[in-house]
Amino acid sequence: MFDPKIYDIPGADIAWCPGCGNFGIINELKTALAQLELPPHRVVIVSGIGQAAKMPQYVRAHMFNGLHGRSLPAAVAIKMVNPELVVIAESGDGCTYGEGGNHFIHTIRKNPDITNVVHDNQIYGLTKGQASPTTARGQVTTLQFDGVPVDPFNPVAVAVALDASFVARSFSGNFNLTVELIKMAIKHKGYALVDILQPCVTFNKVNTYQWYRENTYLLPDNYDPRDREWAFKVATGTSKLALGVIYMNPNRPVYEEQLAPYMTDKTPVAFRGLEV
Amino acid sequence: MFDPKIYDIPGADIAWCPGCGNFGIINELKTALAQLELPPHRVVIVSGIGQAAKMPQYVRAHMFNGLHGRSLPAAVAIKMVNPELVVIAESGDGCTYGEGGNHFIHTIRKNPDITNVVHDNQIYGLTKGQASPTTARGQVTTLQFDGVPVDPFNPVAVAVALDASFVARSFSGNFNLTVELIKMAIKHKGYALVDILQPCVTFNKVNTYQWYRENTYLLPDNYDPRDREWAFKVATGTSKLALGVIYMNPNRPVYEEQLAPYMTDKTPVAFRGLEV
Amino acid sequence: MNLRRKQNGEVCMVLSGAAGQGIQTVEHVFTRIAKDSGFHVFATKEYMSRVRGGNNSTSIRISERPVKAYVDRIDILVPLNDNALERLRDRITSETIILGNEKYVRGERNALVVNFEEIAESFGNKIYENSVAIGVLSGIIGAQEEALVKHITAYFSRKSEDVVKANVNAALKGLEIGRTLGLRFELIPSQEVKSHYLMAGYEAVARGAIAGGCNFISSYPMSPATTVFTELSRLSKEYGILVDQAEDEIAAANMAIAAWYAGARALVSTSGGGFALMTEAISLAGMIETPIVVHLGQRPGPATGLPTRTEQGDLNLVLHAGHGEFPRVIYAPGNLCEAYELTARAFNIADKYQIPVFVLTDQYFLDSFYNVETMPDAKIERYVVKTDENYRRYEITESGISPRGIPGYGTGLVRVDSDEHDEYGHITESAQVRKRMVEKRLRKLKYMLEDSVPPKLFGPENYEYLLVAWGSTQLVLKEAVELLNDELKLNIALLHFSQVYPVHPSITDFIEKARKTIFFEGNATGQFANLLKLVFGIHTDERILKYDGFPFSVEEAVERILGVVGRLRREDE
Amino acid sequence: MNLRRKQNGEVCMVLSGAAGQGIQTVEHVFTRIAKDSGFHVFATKEYMSRVRGGNNSTSIRISERPVKAYVDRIDILVPLNDNALERLRDRITSETIILGNEKYVRGERNALVVNFEEIAESFGNKIYENSVAIGVLSGIIGAQEEALVKHITAYFSRKSEDVVKANVNAALKGLEIGRTLGLRFELIPSQEVKSHYLMAGYEAVARGAIAGGCNFISSYPMSPATTVFTELSRLSKEYGILVDQAEDEIAAANMAIAAWYAGARALVSTSGGGFALMTEAISLAGMIETPIVVHLGQRPGPATGLPTRTEQGDLNLVLHAGHGEFPRVIYAPGNLCEAYELTARAFNIADKYQIPVFVLTDQYFLDSFYNVETMPDAKIERYVVKTDENYRRYEITESGISPRGIPGYGTGLVRVDSDEHDEYGHITESAQVRKRMVEKRLRKLKYMLEDSVPPKLFGPENYEYLLVAWGSTQLVLKEAVELLNDELKLNIALLHFSQVYPVHPSITDFIEKARKTIFFEGNATGQFANLLKLVFGIHTDERILKYDGFPFSVEEAVERILGVVGRLRREDE
């Protein structure tokens, strides 16, 4: 295992609030990378815009910090051009499921070999507390004075409905689980979603550390993530939120592997015609 | 029952190919409207761009023929401003699930009282035969010379995953069923999806009338559309495509009814301050 | 002319600290106390794109005269944490007093220790610190105890009675200390200011929208435009406004257009990046001749840029947004009254001409506030007609305007189409019909020009030099011009445009009268100057541009004008 | 000068009918036969936005001299259904021969009955009709039997041998009939044409992209730009191109930028409405200084407009797309060689300056084709550097260009950021850094200008009148100018811009030499003329504009130029 410190950016001025769940996730991510012994120059972190999306600013690796909502198309393209890179698309719930919702559903269909880490704080953090797609109905926010009038988006259920090849949920406060799930997601061949419940201590006073501890449960040992109907049941269960690998379908073809330039030659398109 | 002819546009030059499944749908729609005795000036048909989206050009009613992919946001807004109108968002599979995919998932969350009729010909008709989100993996098209390299979008499963309040599938070749489902969808309080399988005789040589007849089945009498897990099973079944009401949840609040202006006064915002 | 020197009858205070440290509380409460004590108030803030930490500051001017512009000068600086002073170094002069907890002011020239924290603790809790600070500042300017008690109480009204009382007492203690510091910043109050409102740019836009009949807003949060969205949401019950937080900006814009179609008066509020996503919809509005009003709060681009900072860099974008050719109107208010009036007008003009109308502001404008007596009158002008069976949505008329019906109002059918269409709204492939429709749509421009808002002249009628500016720079330049004319006996006037497209033709007369004209913009390429050059063929070589993310201060404006005028005079010799 | 009269050594044929009736088959096969028989060929089509029905037509010029432009004149018109003649009435003259099945030509002046259908039936099936028509047309112009057999065979190669044989026989019968009609349109073949290619605009763009090293395309179908996308998809295996049909245009554009970031050379192909959705991404490219090449095939807007027709209405959109300020380059090829060369160049220039580069075409350009001998040379210029540990993606340099690395090539980390950033790509809130970065980005413009493509002059060096045009109008105007100079002894030249931004400064010299300059554009507001007026301050009052969805024909150009020149002469008197 590498030292997770190799991913530190010396002197980085971290813009997150003290106590924010993002601090958990950044440590979990660095630990996962270290345990997988991935050198920084093999890893690209792609993000959108938001508090979560600042992640690559603080991780020594390649960085593509693009537009709000657009982490996934960028990540897919990078993987297509250079399949040798480990590509992680990392952003917030608003970025990924709101502005970027169309890319979310269609990237699942494509099934590129990328990891999608979503910091799901059930709120728009950076813009100061409006409802995100995953905010609960009725929750009062800085914009929804009378409570959110719509039902929340269920990313896990949608991913299962679209037969996503790997779907996991974690909680930023659970270090070991999160490290494990990120590692599994990176190792998984195909699109891998890790939706990480993440307390926003400033703007989401409902979904606190305690709330998540009380309202989540670990999937039991006998749970079979290859059973799609079971996964759907777990994903749509209304009592508590399941943590762990909720669904996987390892049989889906990987997008970039099917594309014309890689039929006969595995050299990344990025390097063709360059002196390597 | 009204005479369906009252919805005819005299002299309309219909741009669809002879034999196209759209002809079935237009008759089915007019018949449904006639059976519901909805006068043309109570109905707004909202569409995007595509062959399906030409529908309102040929139906005597209010028409909002907007941008490719944007039928749903327009329909939601119209319903918000004037809940007395019967609002039908009608467009193709590409328009609704491709370009408009983000609106699809978020409109389901909002649950406005609109009807969403999707002409699902599993192809981009107007632009001459490229894959749509629902085109089968491997199908050769005018753009995908080696076959479509991604898995199809499953609108019904996604709608069920998002707890859509009414989800039905029909086949344009089944007149009575389609009329019935459109009527149910219009009468249903809340967002109602009717995904209509529609042969494109010009560009989709796989999903023909015959193919649909052979690869669909009517849901059995004992089927309970309120059973979400059953609905998911039906929606993701890989053998044949189910026809009928696949899922419904009549308990979801209707979006526009919860909005501030309608708390104490039901007058449509459209008419406030006008001499009516 | 040393503008950094203390000015009579006025004090400039700056609070600096990390996000989340209570700067906003102090700003909010203190400015209200000052205003209710009879002083003119102007405040503006600059902040980083983060929720906690970093360094933010608020600049507050309290004065015996109306003040409405940002100045660099700091008379009293209150640091709220360790590194609060760092980013303000070049605004600190030998006269600036640094006031606050010992640990933060230690070692500064003119340090004045007032241990807010300690005093707060003596009332039971360190967190009353902000109230102490409010009290001290209030004492320094000679604010009234009554106003202090009222606003501290109001601010903490949702807390327990004990907490309210402790805060009030802490503030009163601060007041007493402030009064006895002997800083000689007491100001003479004016009775009439007390009945004024404190209003920020975003409130003027939101209130103006309501005055213009806005009853629908669909938007997606984006700094700095979110505040307008929030304000309308807050007022939605009171004014019957339909509010939709859309899934993305594309939905927001298409919803707003469809809402107008159905009979609402709809607004979207966004910034450059969000607006870029709406441009296809703007083109839709152009084609189906359905109104839309867009508030665009500018921030520095490209891309995410500086999300919480200011710029006037999106004029070109708004001018040309959308494919194809169709008319539009763009307002860029220079003060709160104009923001109110023009936002209201945006709805009327959008309705009248069935076009997209833009209200262009920026972060500086939206986040600044000052006291105003009242807002101008604005009335709702609706142009919706009742339809009959023969209704043709796109009837060709001399003015280019076809009477606009809405579904359900009258017996006609309202049929709009994003394809090129005939008078009934039906798809056409005819070259003749196409040509007529293009001409019909563009014909409106002539009448829109007649309806355009003329520029306002500030300063002497017989100016030697003329500044031309638009949007949020108005009040800074007005003050700069006054200073230059009063103190240095220059002869400069400011011509300010609050409608930047179509541009009122009177500009040429104004420019002809000037010995030299200088164009002033908060961007790097001089976008408005380019527009004027294009439309009127005038020379726009002298440009003062700023594009570092921060607003012009009065001092910077003065300096840069002096620089240009000096050079021009030397060249003339 | 009666341009509608039959010209020596040339014949103009038009096929007209409903979509799906085989016009495209006849066009495809017949033009190839003509070319292989040694004749110059030009063809262009106009079609409705529908898959079946309606009325479409193809205009084909076959000539002894090179022909590369659309003319209104019809020597032979072949109607393929009942209402085929309707929309062509004003192109039919007393000399136009209407040839075809009796039922369609009946009652027409100069009707010439050839019952394709009957003849086809005699070979076993009505559907051989198209082959008969191909044969007849081939016979009329004196095409070679060998070429006919070859192309009929090739076209039906995927059908059974019997079907191929029947079609060949039907076509040979047609050939015989055509030869004996006595219409006197036989042309003298030229040996060298036989080795030419028939190439359409979309092919020139696609092949140019490949010549420029394009190895990635992400797009969303949209007329008229889909053909470029399709062509690259078709060639993806041969040339190793990554192809992605994106879920929407926003994805497409963000993918293309990220693909460049990762080391590809990526293209998007779209039209105005799709491009409007990409404008935020264009701004991203501007900020992160990552190249992108956009092919924009224009069609008439606003909104859906006329989806299958032509216009030059999106120049302003492309000029100003994206919020904030950053440099860009726009090409607008006027002929196939330019399309090839400039599309290739777009990739090199995008890579060199790390900016968005646009190739602006339109439906007319993309859907027209003619014979070409060869394409110019183009080479791939790559500017990617190998990074080391100290790599700074945004190193400030004199030219504004920072060496661009890609992930995995060298040991450095490649960190790009859509926020304003420092040299390492890290978020900054510093006014100084911001200012330096804005200036760095804009500094490139100076060098880009040095790299800009000069305009081309067609016609006499010592012209009296000068036409200024851009993009797809080049060849029509070139022919118009030749006619006016040769036949009417005018002294007109054409100055054509294939790079429309930044504009090559030589324009002022050209304009100074002209007695009067006339600006020619396919839009309603004169967008390029406006740009020239803005940048160079030149007078652009004389404008010939067209915005009915159809291309200029040579005849229309001639007429409108004559109109303006006549008026100018009268005014001069």
Ligand SMILES: Cc1ncc(C[n+]2csc(CCOP(=O)(O)OP(=O)(O)O)c2C)c(N)n1
């Ligand atoms: C096109 C666009 N729209 C809106 C914004 C403003 N914006 C920035 S971050 C954000 C929401 C962030 O929420 P989320 O993705 O959940 O991230 P979090 O801050 O909660 O981690 C928004 C709306 C933007 N930058 N770009």
Ligand SMILES: Cc1ncc(C[n+]2csc(CCOP(=O)(O)OP(=O)(O)O)c2C)c(N)n1
């Ligand atoms: C923004 C935008 N992108 C692309 C297009 C081009 N376009 C028009 S219709 C269409 C696809 C239509 O497919 P579908 O929605 O399935 O309708 P169908 O024609 O099959 O009924 C496309 C891509 C457009 N008009 N606007």
Ligand code: SF4
């Ligand atoms: S606002 Fe919320 S999500 Fe953002 S850093 Fe603070 S606590 Fe974390």
Ligand code: SF4
């Ligand atoms: S292309 Fe297909 S969908 Fe369109 S009208 Fe023809 S058959 Fe119908």
Ligand SMILES: [Mg+2]
């Ligand atoms: Mg969030």
Ligand SMILES: [Mg+2]
């Ligand atoms: Mg379709």
